[in-house]
Amino acid sequence: MDAGESMKDEGPEHEIDEHATYLHGIELFNERDFFEAHEVWEDVWRMAYGLKHTFYQGMIQCAVALEHYKRSNPRGVLTLFENYNKKFVRVPPVFMGVDVKKFLEQMHDSLRPVLQASPVPQKGEIQLDYSHVPMIELLYDPFETGEAQKYSKPEKF
Numbered sequence: 001m002d003a004g005e006s007m008k009d010e011g012p013e014h015e016i017d018e019h020a021t022y023l024h025g026i027e028l029f030n031e032r033d034f035f036e037a038h039e040v041w042e043d044v045w046r047m048a049y050g051l052k053h054t055f056y057q058g059m060i061q062c063a064v065a066l067e068h069y070k071r072s073n074p075r076g077v078l079t080l081f082e083n084y085n086k087k088f089v090r091v092p093p094v095f096m097g098v099d100v101k102k103f104l105e106q107m108h109d110s111l112r113p114v115l116q117a118s119p120v121p122q123k124g125e126i127q128l129d130y131s132h133v134p135m136i137e138l139l140y141d142p143f144e145t146g147e148a149q150k151y152s153k154p155e156k157f
Helices: 018-030 034-047 050-070 074-087 100-115
Strands: none
Touching: 018 034, 018 050, 034 050, 050 074, 050 100, 074 100
16 A cells, blocks of 8 residues: 555455354453453454444453453452343353353352452452353354344344
């Protein structure tokens, strides 16, 4: 690209590959790089609609909850736990290849020490136990089954 050319003029060949980006976010999450997983998923969240938009937002908030735990910020963990659970209310038990119900149960188990603490610990008083953090396993590829594409357009009125 010449110095005078704009990034805006690059066209659709430089658009985000949702499939690759979604999978990359899962890979980062499973590598326990929660901050980067959240950053990557934000790219697909911005382009999603309806239920898939809500799902991506919930996954982002799960990653951020774990990042708060990693950084020993219990109040952040509690806030994100509350927020992401609201996002998943309408999401089916299995969606976008993820066993959402199982994943949320595992998230709850990993956050349990903070969720059940009374009083709430102070910043610096908690430490994430990585052995309890869930791994995201795809049951199927939602881009191959057509599920991902079904939620790629705005819902009709």
